[in-house]
Amino acid sequence: MKTSIIKKMREKGLKLTPQRLAIIEVLVDKTHLHPGASLIYREAMKKVGSLSLSTVYSTLNEFSRHGIIKMLEFDKMENRYEGNIMEHINLVCKGCNKIMDYKVPVSIDLKEVAKKARFWVTDTRLEYHGYCQECKGK
């Protein structure tokens, strides 16, 4: 996954800096956690001496704008990021803010959306909110 991200960066003409490399590594290592900017900042900081939070934010924005990673936007909670850009449902626990992947059994044809609703889809956001096993029993 790390290699494919770097490859995509090259394709898009994005420069590879030590800061970006560290951010990518955290994103890959912790992708199952769907980490937020502050965790990514803390972890990447351990890898590269010099890094500012502004850089983390602008890098994550840049990457998600290019479709290299996916930004999951929230209101009550820090935004979260993931390297897995395959279409899937994110299960978001309201108790502990954990986010888990759920394989989509069916997929809607985006061409049909364009035809029927006159809307051209660039990315999808599928979330189920609720409670995980641990949080279910209060």
Added chain:
Amino acid sequence: MKTSIIKKMREKGLKLTPQRLAIIEVLVDKTHLHPGASLIYREAMKKVGSLSLSTVYSTLNEFSRHGIIKMLEFDKMENRYEGNIMEHINLVCKGCNKIMDYKVPVSIDLKEVAKKARFWVTDTRLEYHGYCQECKGK
């Protein structure tokens, strides 16, 4: 829709105030716009003399907490609200921030999610982001 919202409020033991009535009316009238708090505030203000933005926020939070309305959370954009709580996909235009409804052709069985992923879904958030007819041609 207005009647059913008020009925649900009664069921939940929520009091019906002039402020809440105005907010509900705006929510019903403008539901297709998926209005944000500031629009709801402006429009509801026209109906009742006295209304504060704090009240709008706390009311919308209260209602969505009770599942009476649905809050659509964004990061770059004001949160939006809708009275239509039936499961459907929201088409969010990245050009003009318009939000349109799209009827879901298929629905995933939530019991299967509980069984397979050990996750209990309370609400769903299905969005397609992209461009509407007007914004497509830049």
Added chain:
DNA sequence: TTTGTAATTAAGAATCATTCCAGTTTACAA
């Protein structure tokens, strides 16, 4: 109808994730 009180509202201050800014450094193509 009147009363008691828990719920609701108001106004402004506080929060905090995120963006902006302006100056400095750096990756990498030539």
Added chain:
DNA sequence: TTGTAAACTGGAATGATTCTTAATTACAAA
């Protein structure tokens, strides 16, 4: 090696949302 656009930095600014505290009010019970 050099030139330059891109990236980085740290601090200030932003802005939607929440918090706080005191005043007001809906409505159940008397």
